[in-house]
Amino acid sequence: MGNDYGKGNRSGQVVLLLFLLSLILICPACEKKKVEVTGGKAINVRVQSVEKRSFRPFVESIGTLMPGEEVVVSSEIEGLLRSVRVEEGTVVSKGMLLAAIDYTNYSLEVKRAEIGLKQAEATLENARLEYQRKEALYKEELVTKQQFDDVSTRLSLAMAEVERAKTTCALSRERLSKTTIYSPIHGIIREKKVSAGDYVRNGTNLFAVIQNNPLKLNFTVTERDVGKLRIGQDVIFRVDAFPGKEFKGRVSILYPSLEERTRTLQVEARVPNHDGLLKPGLFANVTLYTGGQRDTTVVPITSILYDDSRTRVFVVEGDRAREREVKIGSKYGELMEIAEGLKGNEMVVVVGQNNLSEGVKVNVAR
Structure with a gap:
């Protein structure tokens, strides 16, 4: 009986050994088959050719219109206000009588x-x-x-x-x-703080007068664009209040240092406002042209990938995706300038690039 048990035990061990051996032989084949299937599957993409276009380089920003000057008119003596000659919104000239103290x-x-x-x-x-x-x-x-x-x-x-x-x-x-109080500037009464019959003291604020011609346009530019600006440079801008109408100004101040948190530079432009259309507080879409017309390599903005400090695109060579690290320049509507990293005859991926990596197989959709 002992011999029968020993024989049975050895038979079981042989069966188990044969089973494990079959797994070792079969699994690599399965893995190889799996890799071959995955490696053979192409990712669908759409492409567009890299273009050469003639553009005039520019910088864009968002700005705010501000009074050319704002002055608070105060009483320099004390007494009873005998008369007040202006209201909020009154247009005043320099030297115009605003109020009189008894x-x-x-x-x-x-x-x-x-x-x-x-x-x-x-x-x-x-x-x-x-x-x-x-x-x-x-x-x-x-x-x-x-x-x-x-x-x-x-x-x-x-x-x-x-x-x-x-x-x-x-x-x-x-x-x-x-006892007679005059406007120190040409402008508009923005705020009237007193009325006839009020008793005022030395230093009492009476009026706020703003200069509305010219106005100031305040905006910022990124660190990358600082070197493209200069005093006297033309500024073109639009405001939502007057769709389709362009206004112009000139750069008057480049602030001496960048804002540390945003790494941007504050810029101020002087804007003529002879017809009085523009109002302080309006937002402005600002454009500064920084050079003459020139040929520029451009790609659709949608093709560009941003990873930390890297800017990339994918191009198609044969049936493979190739990664290109690029240096971008100015934005022209839906196109982005490529200063470095692409050739003029390459096809850049505009749809599906988020699924790509270097060397993967692609299928270009027609």
């Missing part, structure tokens, strides 16, 4: 100061005559030195009093002049 007390100050000046001048004249008389007597030794020194002192004091009276008179006249 001048009664300031006018009286001027009269008192003028009277004081006349009295000081009369005192000075008397002191000068007395000095001249005593000077002649002193030379003849008919008055003492002390008497002559006294009259000299009185003359000096009288002269100082006249200067003080002149200063007081000038200050009182200046305060009187500040």
Whole structure:
């Protein structure tokens, strides 16, 4: 019975060994078959030829129109507002009367100061005559030195009093002049903060006046485009308020440093607004042409893949996909300039490129 058990055990081991051996022989064949099937499957793509087009290079941005200048007009004296001549939206010219403060007390100050000046001048004249008389007597030794020194002192004091009276008179006249408030610039009243009858103090804000011709156009450009800009460069822009209409300006300020977080440079352009169509606060689609017409290699924007710091496209060679790392330039509508990395006669993948890798088999859809 022991022998029968041993024989049976050996028979089972032989069967198990044969089974494992068959698996070893069969699996590589299966794997090989699987690889061959996968490797033979082509990925469907659509392609478009790399083109040469004649374009004028430009930079695009989004900007905001701002007042050419904004001034807050404040009271420089205190008093009761006698009249206010403008409302919000009033067009004003430089030097136009905006408001008036009651001048009664300031006018009286001027009269008192003028009277004081006349009295000081009369005192000075008397002191000068007395000095001249005593000077002649002193030379003849008919008055003492002390008497002559006294009259000299009185003359000096009288002269100082006249200067003080002149200063007081000038200050009182200046305060009187500040009872009338004028616009410091040509523009529009953006905000009226007071009304007739209000009591204002020195420093009270009365009006905000904005200059609407010219305006400022503020926008940013990327670090890559900074070297393409210069002062005086023409700027073309459009606003949604006037579809199809182009407006123009010129670069007036290139800020001295880039914004660290966004790596962009702030740019300011000066924009004529003679007809008053443009308003501060409007958004603008900005275009700056940075050179003359030139031949440019372009591909559809949809063909470009962005991976971290790399920019890639796929081209088709025979039935295989080939990866090309490229350097891009300006955007022209739905096309992107390729500065480096492509030849003019290549076919670039525009559909299906996200499924590709270097060397995979492709089927170009017709």
